[in-house]
Amino acid sequence: MAKMEVKTSLLDNMIGVGDMVLLEPLSEVSFINNLKKRFDHSEIYTYIGSVVVSVNPYRPLPIYSPEKVEEYRNRNFYELSPHIFALSDEAYRSLRDQDKDQCILITGESGAGKTEASKLVMSYVAAVCGKGAEVNQVKEQLLQSNPVLEAFGNAKTVRNDNSSRFGKYMDIEFDFKGDPLGGVISNYLLEKSRVVKQPRGERNFHIFYQILSGASEDLLNKLKLERDFSRYNYLSLDSARVNGVDDAVNFRTVRNAMQIVGFMDHETQSILEVVAAVLKLGNIEFKPESRVNGLDESKIKDKNELKEICELTGIDQSVLERAFSFRTVEAKQEKVSTTLNVAQAYYARDALAKNLYSRLFSWLVTRINESIKAQTKVRKKVMGVLDIYGFEIFEDNSFEQFIINYCNEKLQQIFIELTLKEEQEEYIREDIEWTHIEYFNNAIICDLIENNQTGILAMLDEECLRPGTVTDDTFLEKLNQVCATHQHFESRMSKCSRFLNDTSLPHSCFRIQHYAGKVMYQVEGFVDKNNDLLYRDLSQAMWKANHSLIKALFPEGNPAKINLKRPPTAGSQFKASVATLMKNLQTKNPNYIRCIKPNDKKAAHIFNEALVCHQVRYLGLLENVRVRRAGYAFRQPYELCLERYKMLCKQTWPHWRGPARAGVEVLFNELEVPEEEYSFGRSKIFIRNPRTLFKLEDLRKQRLEDLATLIQKIYRGWKCRTHFLLMKRSQIVIASWCRRYAQQKKYQRIKSSAIVVQSYIRGWKARKLLRELKHQKRCKEAATTIAAYWHGTQARRELKRLKEEARRKHAVAVIWAYWLGLKVRREYRKFFRANAGRKIYEFTLQKIMQKYFLEMKNKLPSLSPIDKNWPARPYLFLDSTHKELKRIFHLWRCKKYRDQFTDQQKLIYEEKLEASELFKDKKALYPASVGQPFHGTYLEISKNPKYKKLKDAVEEKIIIAEVVNKINRANGKCASRIFLLTKNNVLLADQKSGHIKSEVPLGDVTKVSMSSQNDGFFAVHLKEGSGAAGKGDFLFSSDHLIEMATQLYRTTLSQTKQKLNIEISDEFLVQFKQDKVCVKFIQSNQKNGNIPTCKRKNNRLLEVAVP
């Protein structure tokens, strides 16, 4: 198992020395060796005091894991081995706990690992600062801004496959708790010349290759691009693919990052369109065309590309074409248009591509800032991370390198200033005497470049603004004059002829001795690049684009906002922004990361000592160590120092009660450390020589061993004693538990025996008591029984006596009666005859009958003939009498009832009686008719003037006048008719007019037929051959069928003395003209409710549906 390593100081298990300040002896060789030794052991970080020196390992190291983050979290700077995390932690904690704004300055030449370091710092801070959904989103956006900016702003160079081609300063903003709120990114001068031309072995910006490799076919079509790199003039071919870089995968990462940062889909699309347009611009080619007046003119060779660009960007093709051929110069309301020759056209094209791209880049930064800006207005603490392009020396160095190196000079300057100032301040703060240390101050180089009057940038500006012909050569001439005497300026043609014979210095170049080495700059292009001119025709053409992003990129193209003032030159812009940056950095607490590149091959495990030595030299690292050591190599707060070394002195070990400073004094006296080796500050002890510190460390190590033995001894003794005491205690505990258990058992036994004995005694007592109680109870019961028996005997005796007495009395009475009877019989014997018995019997019977009738008189029921009540029979022998009496009584009361009737009523009842005889139990309609009196004349013919004629026609008395439905013989439909029955005739008349339609003498009516059901249909059969029978028998329906049929019957009987045949059947025949038709009654559920309907089915059948 791996031994667990608990570090309490960077001095523990050190490879070489972790802090160069402790390097002994200090020399360039030992410095480099120490770096190398550590590098070989994968220790890429080394401190110089609080500065972190980082050597690029060019391979992934397992030292950035989340576990490492946890290890470094909240630990003191010198507690663990040197790490970029320690610096990040220190900066973050000072920011959070001491409210100090921080900046992290990462310097080093191209490829030294600055960008990687800045990302590590950001990721560490993101890992340790607050958590929560909102905070995480902010962090994620801040982190994801890196891949986006790298895709657009980084490129492969000979020095670095992912070289930052812009300067970046990012302020991360935190709230008082240390939770991130947002950020602001500032970008510095993108190297835009790369868009149109790349030095050999280098690439254009990553994004171009990423689109072509990673975009889907569909997207490529939309962008009008082809996947083939070789199709594009702006992409150098010799290093289109970079080892270990998958552009397609990176494209997806970038798009994902853009989404996280908050770019909308349409924005991303617009950005890609601009990138595509830039790429395609490179393919526009021009050919010369001479005009008559001798002026050169150019023409676009193949307009296809131009057309596609215009389609992509929504620019009018003719506008753009014109902008590539003419140049309009405006001066005081005057416009002069000149044609462009081929070279000028190419210049215009490239200027447009560069401007388009660099403006897009600045827009991207602004857009990202919009997304990541803090949403609240609370006071913010700021941590700035500066990752700017590193110092560059190429074969051909141009304006860009000049600017980049100037920036690095400024950073070195601020490093020198702040490091020394900090150091100096600390000594003053701690009240320590301090002697000045010599170091190279590059202020003089900064002055050479930026001096407002004689600086190179000022010269360049002056040249650019000067009227007359201005070329790069006139600029160099000017430099040769003004800067000739400057120590760090070298030029072949300078006024002082120091370099007249220096063949390494071409005529068109000047050389500057930068702090990091000599760099020779090609003067060609300086003026143009500084002017950064874009013909107004082009910017106006861009502004006219029907593409919101491109339009926004060229605000000056708006004719309404024409500004004839020259825009500031690139150099002066850069100088101003660097000055602002420096000012900003000076307000913050600096933390340095000095990146070193171990080899030029971008290879792991190679440590090129010469290369490193060069960097160490120009970075002034040795001076840094010396400055740090000149005063004192090591310093530590008293508390920490005492804590670390207190075991070296008896007075301070194990505890020191007094103030820490006094403790350290006692300690150092006791150890006899020479007085010149240390100094007491206000809060810290300063140790001059690392040797002293190491001596202390050795002593400590020695003492730790002794202490370890001591601790071991004490621990072992303590362990044994504790073990013994534990055993002893355990033994007592066990014994006590055993005893307790035994006693408990014994007690349980005694207790249960006592309970048994107790229960026996209680049982015995209870039984005894029970016996006694039972005895008492039995005694009581016995007494009661005896008493009961006694009382019973007494009672029976008394009863016997009383019965005896009663029998005697009865006997006396009987005997007395017999005696009296005997006496009476003896006295009246002479009067009794043989029938005396019968008489008594009759008398008795008479009495009973008398009583029966009297009672019956009182109990008689009511006189209503329908009263069914009759009193119960009192004597069985009177049964027949009783029944007869009931019958007589009923007949009598019926008679009584009948006697009340008038003659008219009698007639009515007669008719009803007749109806009953005819229809009762035969026709279902009959019961409903019983309650209806027979009215006869339902139609008041005499009173209605309408029927006057009818009335007149009928002389006889009308028995029935009623409206009936006559059924049409042919179709079964109904028609209303007045039905009149007189003494001799049946008449049918029209209901409306009263006109008589048929007259049938009663003698001609042979039969009336009807159904047994609830309907009112009836047929009147006529004698065959009679006058009325021409059309056949009649079929009627009436509401008063029973009455009509009864009266027809009665009238016929009284007139013809013959009984009219009334047939009741559900199926009968009628004679219609010649046909015999069957009338059939069927039961049916009808649609039209309860009204029966009649239907002629065929010429043999007429069906009546009865509900």
Ligand SMILES: Nc1ncnc2c1ncn2[C@@H]1O[C@H](COP(=O)(O)OP(=O)(O)OP(=O)(O)O)[C@@H](O)[C@H]1O
């Ligand atoms: N800590 C590290 N661990 C592993 N590889 C590293 C580390 N730092 C740098 N590298 C490697 O070195 C390469 C160059 O690093 P980086 O891009 O940070 O350089 P730079 O200093 O920013 O250069 P430039 O000035 O050109 O932008 C990285 O792409 C990476 O491969």
Ligand SMILES: [Mg+2]
């Ligand atoms: Mg970089």
